[in-house]
Amino acid sequence: xxxxxxxxxxxxYITKLENFxxxxxxxxxxxxxxxxxxxxxxxxxxxxxxxxxxSIDDNLHKDKRFKELYTELSKVIQGCLSAQKYNxxxxxxxxxxxWATLSTKEQFISYHRHMSSHxxxxxxxxxxxxxxxFLLDDDAHKVGLTxxxxxxxxxxxxxxxxxxxxxxxxxxxxIIFPSMMFHETGKNTKDIPRLSISGDIMLTMxxxxxxEHNIPSPLTWMKL
Numbered sequence: 192x193x194x195x196x197x198x199x200x201x202x203x204y205i206t207k208l209e210n211f212x213x214x215x216x217x218x219x220x221x222x223x224x225x226x227x228x229x230x231x232x233x234x235x236x237x238x239x240x241x242x243x244x245x246s247i248d249d250n251l252h253k254d255k256r257f258k259e260l261y262t263e264l265s266k267v268i269q270g271c272l273s274a275q276k277y278n279x280x281x282x283x284x285x286x287x288x289x290w291a292t293l294s295t296k297e298q299f300i301s302y303h304r305h306m307s308s309h310x311x312x313x314x315x316x317x318x319x320x321x322x323x324x325f326l327l328d329d330d331a332h333k334v335g336l337t338x339x340x341x342x343x344x345x346x347x348x349x350x351x352x353x354x355x356x357x358x359x360x361x362x363x364x365x366i367i368f369p370s371m372m373f374h375e376t377g378k379n380t381k382d383i384p385r386l387s388i389s390g391d392i393m394l395t396m397x398x399x400x401x402x403e404h405n406i407p408s409p410l411t412w413m414k415l
Contacts, residue, residue, distance in 0.1 A: 289390030308391035322377030
């Protein structure tokens, strides 16, 4: 069942993908076959050596072998935006890039964020309690005085004061969050690879709908 909650003022959406078991049977062998040291790139968002592997292609959403996955992810993304009361009659929704990551034992993805999209997502085709997703409060970049979110400044921790939200990296889970949020993963503590598929989402206005505050339809752009 889908759940949306707010951390640090940002909405976080989590759900299980429909038919994830059948989809994973098709895509897990593809990822394991395709992502090898000879045809992949190393992640730039980790300090671990050897670094986890990422697919060279960040247009996984265009790969026909993953069509069923992205059909289901599209439904989840639209459900996420509808739950936040976005007027989808006004917006076009785009996945701008998407890629797979393979993390072996002791590997993790370090603190980072995505600055060229509105929302980001992660889907776990293979993850057996092998390091969760952490979304972080960005106190260091806030203007004004703040109280550090650490002991002994608070008597107990809850959603109003804790600086780190933890979401389970479990097989079949989809998590969607604002791209500006800093995030990282825990270490893969097991001997089998943790597989994740991430992506970025952008909203633009539909063609013919003007807005001073949002990105116009790409159909109106001119390439130079």
